[in-house]
Amino acid sequence: MKIFHNAKWWIDGKIDPEIVAIGVKDGKIAELHRKLPQGKFRGVDLGGNYVFPGFIDTHTHSFEGGLYSMMIDLSPAGSISDVLELINEYSPNKGRYIFAWNFDESLIKEKRFPTRRELDKVLPNKNLVLRRIDGHSCIVNSFALNNIRDNGMLHDAQDEVLRGYDNDLAVHWFHKSLDQDIIIEAYHAAAQIALKGGFTGIHTMIGDADMSITHYELIRDRLSDFAVRYTIYPQSFNIDAALDAGATRVGGCILADGSIGSKTAALSFSYAGSGERGILYQTDDFWKAFITRAHQNDLQVAVHCIGDLAIKQINDIYLDLEQTDSRDLRHQLIHCEITPDSLVDEIAKSRAAAVMQPSFDLLWGGEEGFYARMLGKDKTFEMNRFASLLDKGVKVTGSSDWYITELDIVMSLQALLNHTNPDERLSLKDAIAIYTENAAWLSHDEDSLGKIKKGFAADFSALGSLPSIDITDTKKQVKAIIREGEVVHDAL
Ligand SMILES: [Zn+2]
Numbered sequence: 020m021k022i023f024h025n026a027k028w029w030i031d032g033k034i035d036p037e038i039v040a041i042g043v044k045d046g047k048i049a050e051l052h053r054k055l056p057q058g059k060f061r062g063v064d065l066g067g068n069y070v071f072p073g074f075i076d077t078h079t080h081s082f083e084g085g086l087y088s089m090m091i092d093l094s095p096a097g098s099i100s101d102v103l104e105l106i107n108e109y110s111p112n113k114g115r116y117i118f119a120w121n122f123d124e125s126l127i128k129e130k131r132f133p134t135r136r137e138l139d140k141v142l143p144n145k146n147l148v149l150r151r152i153d154g155h156s157c158i159v160n161s162f163a164l165n166n167i168r169d170n171g172m173l174h175d176a177q178d179e180v181l182r183g184y185d186n187d188l189a190v191h192w193f194h195k196s197l198d199q200d201i202i203i204e205a206y207h208a209a210a211q212i213a214l215k216g217g218f219t220g221i222h223t224m225i226g227d228a229d230m231s232i233t234h235y236e237l238i239r240d241r242l243s244d245f246a247v248r249y250t251i252y253p254q255s256f257n258i259d260a261a262l263d264a265g266a267t268r269v270g271g272c273i274l275a276d277g278s279i280g281s282k283t284a285a286l287s288f289s290y291a292g293s294g295e296r297g298i299l300y301q302t303d304d305f306w307k308a309f310i311t312r313a314h315q316n317d318l319q320v321a322v323h324c325i326g327d328l329a330i331k332q333i334n335d336i337y338l339d340l341e342q343t344d345s346r347d348l349r350h351q352l353i354h355c356e357i358t359p360d361s362l363v364d365e366i367a368k369s370r371a372a373a374v375m376q377p378s379f380d381l382l383w384g385g386e387e388g389f390y391a392r393m394l395g396k397d398k399t400f401e402m403n404r405f406a407s408l409l410d411k412g413v414k415v416t417g418s419s420d421w422y423i424t425e426l427d428i429v430m431s432l433q434a435l436l437n438h439t440n441p442d443e444r445l446s447l448k449d450a451i452a453i454y455t456e457n458a459a460w461l462s463h464d465e466d467s468l469g470k471i472k473k474g475f476a477a478d479f480s481a482l483g484s485l486p487s488i489d490i491t492d493t494k495k496q497v498k499a500i501i502r503e504g505e506v507v508h509d510a511l
């Protein structure tokens with residue numbers, strides 16, 4: 020028996036002053052102690068910190084996040100010559116595939132992408148892709164372009180800057196060309212970032228939606244090697260591939276619509292100052308066929324839907340299946356950003372889970388924020404409705420969509436406590452719940468994860484204080500991460 024002591028324990032929605040220590044055996048919680056056991060024991064002193072059930076982020080793109088953390092971050096660049104210098108400094112001793120990311124031409128003095136010729140000068144003989152910050156466009160050097168063309172792709176690409184499907188093709192080629200070692204290293208890097216952000220577990224997508232499930236099996240067979248508990252999704256429209264790989268779920272950021280920034284999120288109203296209403300990427304029939312077949316094969320489905328029309332399109336199918344063939348699969352509405360009252364009620368009926376991102380409100384909410392500019396001020400009250408959805412009984416879970424926003428539990432909890440719409444703020448109890456017990460429920464692990472309870476996994480996240488909106492330096496609050504009774508991250 021290992022005894023974790025000197026901590027304040029979060030049990031059943033509050034700090035329980037009665038419990039002074041937790042006994043752990045074989046990675047599971049064996050005993051909640053009201054008195055410190057007498058005599059000799061193997062103890063872990065948790066430094067007087069606040070200890071929660073291990074936090075779980077239910078939607079990340081960890082491969083990209085981990086991979087890019089090992090590569091070239093262009094966010095400090097202020098000019099084309101900065102960009103080229105960063106590439107030049109990084110590349111000489113690294114592998115054959117180089118990713119430069121976080122490029123934002125609006126922050127570059129010249130207000131443009133580097134040209135292919137400029138890239139060729141600094142990197143003539145390795146494959147280089149430079150990705151825009153939103154991932155929706157990129158440019159590759161000539162060495163990479165020739166290799167991609169040798170593989171029968173991008174022969175018709177006219178512009179140097181690749182957008183739309185050409186962008187997807189180029190990025191997919193880079194991802195699938197990587198050596199196994201680099202791919203595995205990327206997941207280890209992501210795991211370390213997750214621990215530092217306060218998480219014992221993260222859900223992650225593997226695969227490129229239209230393309231393939233790429234290295235899903237590689238990671239599936241190594242899950243026990245990683246410090247963080249990964250829950251993996253074959254991110255694909257290919258149900259047979261998911262079933263062949265033994266998956267119990269399918270999807271992720273497979274797109275019902277696009278994004279608000281690119282005015283492709285599908286709305287029942289117009290974007291502010293324009294007649295545009297966004298795009299439903301697929302027909303109702305397409306989704307009906309895909310989701311129904313997945314459902315009949317007992318796969319949990321996850322779909323990216325941001326605009327109210329896209330959410331309704333997907334939820335209508337979940338609702339129909341719930342009423343005709345209920346199976347408790349816990350299908351997911353990823354993002355679920357724009358939900359007028361009527362849609363909140365319909366989501367409650369379909370029993371779909373809303374997998375949402377508190378940081379989106381933090382970054383883009385409020386009457387002066389990005390959402391208000393794109394959609395109009397009144398619409399900001401119909402967005403990221405954490406409290407309304409929970410009130411109606413919808414299971415809401417929390418996530419970062421990392422690498423889109425940071426893996427940072429305290430920042431995420433702050434965003435919920437301090438939602439820009441006061442009606443959608445959560446209590447600390449509910450905010451913690453969406454990252455613990457609700458997250459465990461999402462992966463059908465509610466009997467083993469998400470609570471400090473006898474028989475549950477000894478997964479703990481120790482924080483320096485009770486999360487509140489006054490905390491600055493949020494990541495410094497993460498003091499220790501314990502997974503199955505082992506300290507896997509120690510900042511005590
Ligand atoms: Zn995503």
Ligand SMILES: [Zn+2]
Pocket residue numbers: 271272323353354
């Ligand atoms: Zn998405």
